[in-house]
Amino acid sequence: EAGVTQSPTHLIKTRGQQATLRCSPISGHTSVYWYQQALGLGLQFLLWYDEGEERNRGNFPPRFSGRQFPNYSSELNVNALELEDSALYLCASSLGGTDVDEQYFGPGTRLTVT
Amino acid sequence: SQQGEEDPQALSIQEGENATMNCSYKTSINNLQWYRQNSGRGLVHLILIRSNEREKHSGRLRVTLDTSKKSSSLLITASRAADTASYFCATFSNDYKLSFGAGTTVTVRA
Numbered sequence: 001e002a003g004v005t006q007s008p009t010h011l012i013k014t015r016g017q018q019a020t021l022r023c024s025p026i027s028g029h030t031s032v033y034w035y036q037q038a039l040g041l042g043l044q045f046l047l048w049y050d051e052g053e054e055r056n057r058g059n060f061p062p063r064f065s066g067r068q069f070p071n072y073s074s075e076l077n078v079n080a081l082e083l084e085d086s087a088l089y090l091c092a093s094s095l096g097g098t099d100v101d102e103q104y105f106g107p108g109t110r111l112t113v114t
Numbered sequence: 115s116q117q118g119e120e121d122p123q124a125l126s127i128q129e130g131e132n133a134t135m136n137c138s139y140k141t142s143i144n145n146l147q148w149y150r151q152n153s154g155r156g157l158v159h160l161i162l163i164r165s166n167e168r169e170k171h172s173g174r175l176r177v178t179l180d181t182s183k184k185s186s187s188l189l190i191t192a193s194r195a196a197d198t199a200s201y202f203c204a205t206f207s208n209d210y211k212l213s214f215g216a217g218t219t220v221t222v223r224a
Contacts, residue, residue: 033212042202043157043214056210090157099144100206105157 002026004106006091012112013081021076021109025093031055032074033094033103034066038087046089049074050096081113118146118203118215126221133190135218137203138183144206146179148188151217152199160188160201193222 005024013019025032034046045058049068057064063079072093078085088110092103118139127133137146148160163170163179163186170177176189190197200217207213 035214042216043204045212045214048210048212056212058212092157100210100212101145102147102159102162103204104159105149107156 004091004093004104006089006106006109008109009107010110010112012114014114015081015083017081019078019081019085019111021078021089021091021111022073023076023091023093023106024073025091026104028095029093029104030072030096031094031100032068032072033092033100034074034076035090035092036060036087037090037108038084043090047076048100078111083113086111086113118205118213120201120203120215120218122218123216124219124221126223127193128223129193129195131193133193133197133220133222135188135201135220137186137188137215139186139203139205139213140184141205141211142208143181144208146177146186147204147206148175148177148186149202149204149214150199151202157202190220193220195222195224198222 007022031050033048035043037043048055052068066076068074088108090108092105094103118137121136145164147162151157161172174191179186200219202214202217204214
């Protein structure tokens with residue numbers, strides 16, 4: 001069974017540009033989560049999608065947005081990139097519903113903003 | 115700010131010894147989960163404990179949860195070199211918020 005996949009592996013952008021990160025969940029999973037992991041820090045929760053709808057979002061500005069497609073894959077968009085957006089962005093998936101159970105993580109996208 | 119905070123930040127033990135790390139959180143939770151992250155395998159789910167449970171075991175892992183103290187502990191028994199990793203607690207609160215702590219870095223010496 002394929003795990004959670006993310007693309008691209010690495011992304012280099014300049015300040016002010018936009019970045020788009022993609023995630024494909026495990027087959028059968030309807031919930032997708034996005035996290036930011038800056039160097040030396042823990043994971044900061046960004047967004048949670050389930051069945052195409054945004055369930056919750058973390059304390060991030062509106063320039064962090066995303067969506068979930070009918071096939072449950074998801075996209076994270078970061079507009080007006082700032083240097084501090086440089087981080088590892090992790091996507092996870094789980095069986096859907098109102099509870100959050102075991103999450104399966106992808107390998108991440110390393111975003112570097114110069 | 116993060117809901118869960120692990121303690122200690124770093125731990126170094128000899129192979130075969132036990133490792134204990136703690137997690138404290140602030141708001142009421144639905145469940146608490148522990149994850150491991152190392153460079154080879156990324157983030158991997160270890161164990162989930164629900165708010166109405168007090169203790170759970172999985173292989174060499176033992177997790178306790180004290181909701182009155184808003185704390186949890188993870189015990190790894192008979193540690194191995196392969197247990198060298200960062201360990202994170204994650205809380206899912208009753209208001210549907212997810213939060214990970216900053217992690218405990220465990221080094222197991224041969």
